[in-house]
Amino acid sequence: MSIARTAAFASKLVIMDEPTAALGVQETAQVENIIRGLKEQGIPMILISHNLRQVFDLVDRIVVFRRGRIVASLRKEETDGNDIVRYITGVKGNEAA
Numbered sequence: 001m002s003i004a005r006t007a008a009f010a011s012k013l014v015i016m017d018e019p020t021a022a023l024g025v026q027e028t029a030q031v032e033n034i035i036r037g038l039k040e041q042g043i044p045m046i047l048i049s050h051n052l053r054q055v056f057d058l059v060d061r062i063v064v065f066r067r068g069r070i071v072a073s074l075r076k077e078e079t080d081g082n083d084i085v086r087y088i089t090g091v092k093g094n095e096a097a
Contacts, residue, residue: 014038017048032058052081064088 019035020028035058038045049055055062056076064072064087072079072087086092 012044014043014045015048016045018050019047020049020051020054052084055084056081066090 016035020031023031032054035045035047039058047055047059059076062072062074062076062079062084063070064084066088071090072084074083
């Protein structure tokens, strides 16, 4: 598993793009535990995911890109899933951005 190898090689930055997209429930839980372990070790990570439950469980900061631009950069404590979906879709309240 490439994420486990990353931990063993003491990487300076780990970038994961949808690391659990093709995995079953048990494998997803294992990968999420590895990610938590890397986080506890202080290893900087970038997690790219559309799974908002996973994002809120694993990250400290959420950066949302829309049309190639950063539209939000928030600490997870400052936001919720509804806000993130609004940034992703460009909808602010009843209006489109």
